[in-house]
Structure formats: structure tokens, C-alpha cells
Amino acid sequence: MSNTFDPIYITAFVEATKNVFQTMVRQELKFGKPTPGKLPRLSSEVSGIIGMTGDVEGTIVLSLPGSSAENIVEAFVGTRLDSSSEDFADAIGELVNMISGGAKAKFEGKHVRIGCPSVVIGEGHTVQQLSGSISISIPCESPCGSFSVDVSMKKVKEAQASQPAAA
């Protein structure tokens, strides 16, 4: 896999994120310039994380500052939730689940499955990208605050094909 992101994937995540926020959070988003390349780490106060397996392997992380996360969850579920509650984590998980599902549907010709979401909450945590993968961070601005969709992925089929055959 080259060390740059295929624009098709970037468009897929931008459109999926836009659709989820328009439909479920009832907010319009503005997108900044995606930052491609290998990121040493991704950091935020709230991370909704979901894994991809299949022809493409990787992780999709909805990375939010605490205040943005609380405001977005409130707009999503209709009530203010404590960030330490299970319901708060559930809402973040469902947002990244819908973004991931919407994006993978645009991976034409690729057989990809997404897992169940995990949510990490706490200042200064990091989400390490998979070894051998490339990453991109898509900055998003909503009326509730800023956040980013950080994607780390590698094409498994291509990676396997480039390895020497076993003796």
C-alpha cells in the first residue's frame, strides 16, 4: 500500500460523518483539510474506536475534546449525560459505529467488516495505529465544538501479495 490515502476513502469518511451528523445530531459540519501520512499517535479526551477487518484492516477513531463530546452527545440523545456514565460511552460508540458503517459501504469491491465499538475516556490517552498502516486525520467543526475522525488502515490483500511466498 502506498504511504498516501486513496481519496476515495477520505471522501467515504467525510460523507459518512456528514450524513450521521445531519441525520442523527441535526447539525451541519465544516471539514478542515485532512492530514494524511503516518501519525505517531492520536490523542484526545474521548475516543470512540472501532476496528475494521477483511480486505482492509485498521481502526476508525472518533476523537473528541471533552466539551465537544458532551455537547454532541446531548444533541444526539436529547439530554445532557455525565461523561462517566455508560450511556455517554454508548452514545459515542453508536456515533462511530454509524460513521464506520456508512464509510465502509463506499469501499467498492472490498469485503470489510467492522467490529463492536469501544470507548476510551480520559485526558492524555493515546490510540496507537496498527503497525504497517497509514493514517489520516479529518478535522471537523460542528456547532457543538471541534473533533476529528482519525483513520488508520492497510489493505490486507495487497500486503499479503507483496510478501514472499513460504518455502
Next chain:
Amino acid sequence: MLRVMVIDDSKTMRNIEKSILNQLGYTEIEEACNGQDALTKVAAFNPDLLLLDWNMPNMDGLTFVKTYREQGNKTPIIMVTTENEKTRIVEAIKAGVQNYVVKPFTPDVLGERIADTMAKAEAA
């Protein structure tokens, strides 16, 4: 009054679907957090309609549909899921799902699918 069972591992989505159902006038609602949980509750609740997520722990939605239909149940099922590839939709329909809603969805879309599904069930 329509009796609806909402099956989703996300409490957030169950609450959103319940809120929409309430707005549509459906108040007899039971919840289940996965396919296995739904199988244990469905006989006692006797629903007229199931709203079913696909990706859930313990028993996913597709396995639930197959098991539920193998038991002879004919209650209409609407799959409400992020799985939106054509092959997956066809797979669900073949397993016995009557209708399909892709997340994210608007209240109008869910309402239309419910009305369409129940109209076809009554006509059958």
C-alpha cells in the same frame, strides 16, 4: 395497538427508536439487547413487529432471524442497521426480514418503513 420489540445492543439506539415509536403512537414496546435476549423475551411479549439491529454480541441479528423463523414465527421484522451493502441486504431478506432501514435514519424513514411493513403483513 401495535406491540413492538426493539432489539439493539446500543441503549442509545433503543431509546431513539422508542422515542420515534412513541411519536408514532406506539407505546407497547419491549427491549432486548441482543438476539439471545430477544429469544428469551419474545414469547412472553408476543410482538406484532420487531426492529432488529444486525451487529450485536452474543447473538447477531441475522442469526436471530434464522432461529426465529426456524421456530415457525411469522412476525414481521425490520432490520435497522449500519450494514448497507446490497449483498448484506439480500442476505437479510433471504433469511426472513421484511424490510430494511439503514442507520443513520430520520424518524420519517422509520415511520414509513413500519407503515409499509404492517400494510403488507395485513394484506398477506
